[in-house]
Amino acid sequence: MAKTEAYACLGINNPLPDLIKRTNKYLLDLRLAKWITQRQYEKLCINPNNIELAHLYYLPKAHKPGTPLRPIVSGLKHPTIKISKFLDESLRPLFDKMASKTTVTSGFELLKQLQEWSKTNIRQETLFCTIDVTDLYTMVPQTEGVLSLKKMLDYFKLKQIGSLKIETIIRLSRFVM
Numbered sequence: 001m002a003k004t005e006a007y008a009c010l011g012i013n014n015p016l017p018d019l020i021k022r023t024n025k026y027l028l029d030l031r032l033a034k035w036i037t038q039r040q041y042e043k044l045c046i047n048p049n050n051i052e053l054a055h056l057y058y059l060p061k062a063h064k065p066g067t068p069l070r071p072i073v074s075g076l077k078h079p080t081i082k083i084s085k086f087l088d089e090s091l092r093p094l095f096d097k098m099a100s101k102t103t104v105t106s107g108f109e110l111l112k113q114l115q116e117w118s119k120t121n122i123r124q125e126t127l128f129c130t131i132d133v134t135d136l137y138t139m140v141p142q143t144e145g146v147l148s149l150k151k152m153l154d155y156f157k158l159k160q161i162g163s164l165k166i167e168t169i170i171r172l173s174r175f176v177m
Helices: 016-032 038-044 081-102 107-120 142-155 166-176
Strands: 055-060 069-074
Touching: 016 038, 016 166, 038 081, 081 142, 081 166, 142 166
Parallel strands: none
Antiparallel strands: 055 069
């Protein structure tokens, strides 16, 4: 966890009240500037009683020698989780559509694709590789993550998704990243 510098030990400092205040203020500012609707504001606003800091726990990798531990960061009650889920619900259909030709979701689907590809693209010399990406989520640079999102939205040439302007989606994405 230390190698990515994505996390820091808090010691006795509790940033939760400030995170709640900043998140609710950000949402109110968006609402007052008419970037989001009243309904969206109410949906995304934080109730401090239902929020907690992300926390770290470990799961054993039983399939590995020595049973090392896999660090898991749970942020299911983090102050920005509602915004993140809202963005995912809005953007997921677009991403799935864009990535449909390059995404394999099951072993059965992989075999089906390989059979199709073998008719035209796979030769005896073809090599298959797997890549193990470590610390994927903490290694995505925030600026590049937002730029990639913008690139995807530009690809679809959309002015808005539902009632959300693209600029609002970008603003919310910057905030949660």
